[in-house]
Amino acid sequence: MNFESVKYVNIKGRLWNPKNQVQFYEDGSFFVAEHNGFAIPSDEVPETFNEHFDRYLKLRSMHGEISLAGIPIRQYEALKSNYKINWTEICWLYYYDGTGYEGLTSEYTFESKAYTLDVLRKSDISKVFEHYTYKDDGIGYIESIIENQPTQCARYKGLPVSWVVQREDGSLGIMYTLESHRRKGLGEWLSKHLIHQVIQKGEMPYLHIVVGNAASVALVERLGFKKYGKIVWFGVQNPYYKTGGVTD
Template sequence: MTVEQGLNVELREKSEVQLIDLREEHAPLVDNHWEYQTHETIDYIKGCIQYNFGFGIRQTNQSELIAWIAQTHYGGGGMLYTKENHRKRGYGEMLVRKLTKHLAKSNQVPSVVVGSDNTASIRLNEKIGYRRVCKVYWVVFENH
């Protein structure tokens, strides 16, 4: 997606929820639900929130997050998650749209990384206007 396309993404907020900025205090919640969680990821997530940005959704008049997304170290969106009992309500789409628009307004090329087996997220991102441009491989080194 180009910056211009990102600027044209329509935000679709919902009246029953509030969209807020992620704060460092949200990092443990994000970490506990992240598929790639290790004993070291909490510091990584705190860094993403502190040095980049992220957005969360909470129900109006509630404090607990029900969904979130963050800009990762490589500049794109990641860690998108909606708690199971709040899925199928468009919250993930709302977050990806917000992240996309925010990146574009900052003159950053909007991008996301999605697991190749995550068909729901792939469809969601394609619906917003993203397209697959390459495969990314992660290499993990473990200290023994």
């Protein structure tokens, strides 16, 4: 399997993390990587993509829905014409191929307000989850990220007011700044630190931005990220689902 293309960064990010257990289904040059409840199919043979994916669905007949994570939009369009799609989130895939940032400071001052660089801690779990978009993931997901993943946090008078993390799949995300501390450059400051940290680990920083989020697009493009294209997170209703499986 050749993971050199940016389109496989979603898989590479999961493989880079030694705490992840990624499993593969292979069918010739076609494969599906499975991790954390999501499937990520390859795109090596688009002309037979539906045929390969259909065989994969039959093997997963115990699952009523297959959730797919960050796959190229052309795969989504191919599957949409053949299967019922239960939910969809379309994002831009951005990647960073620069050298990182040097001379970063551990303190940041804006209009007399002094911020200190830190990592997220267990005591911050509830605050981060309070402002987390995907509540269905559960607070345990945030706890796992804070305990196991690289994080960057700006503290004001000891309290977390802005943060960004590297998720378990290698993507940068969960960025948030409290309303009273926005438009001060905190997100950019923290992102530079995290980008540099990820590069020092030998990984390529990348992220997903929901289409229509103009503010986040402007930020990452200022940071030097390049747009790869649209990717999609979605759920496919498995037509072969039966309690107890299917018999061919």
